[in-house]
Amino acid sequence: MEVKNIKQNQSSLDFSNTLLEKYPELSPTELKICSYLRMNLSSKTIAQVTNRSLRTIEYTRNNIRKKMKLKHQENLIKHLITIQKNQ
Numbered sequence: 001m002e003v004k005n006i007k008q009n010q011s012s013l014d015f016s017n018t019l020l021e022k023y024p025e026l027s028p029t030e031l032k033i034c035s036y037l038r039m040n041l042s043s044k045t046i047a048q049v050t051n052r053s054l055r056t057i058e059y060t061r062n063n064i065r066k067k068m069k070l071k072h073q074e075n076l077i078k079h080l081i082t083i084q085k086n087q
Helices: 002-022 028-038 043-050 054-067 076-085
Strands: none
Touching (some): 028 054, 054 076
């Protein structure tokens, strides 16, 4: 169990580093939200886990999309998964 947690933490750290390399303007909070989104958590669940309002999470997601220059029709989660696969 401990090894699994270490590997999961390393994977999350690698993902965050990859995101920072590609999008250096992302804030630490935005990086954390991206990690939660990559785990397929809903905005409502992320709000509960981070002790923030749903509106704050939606606002943060919108900021992430802007910083990544995603078009309206592009899916943020699919984009994050693509980045993960390209590591």
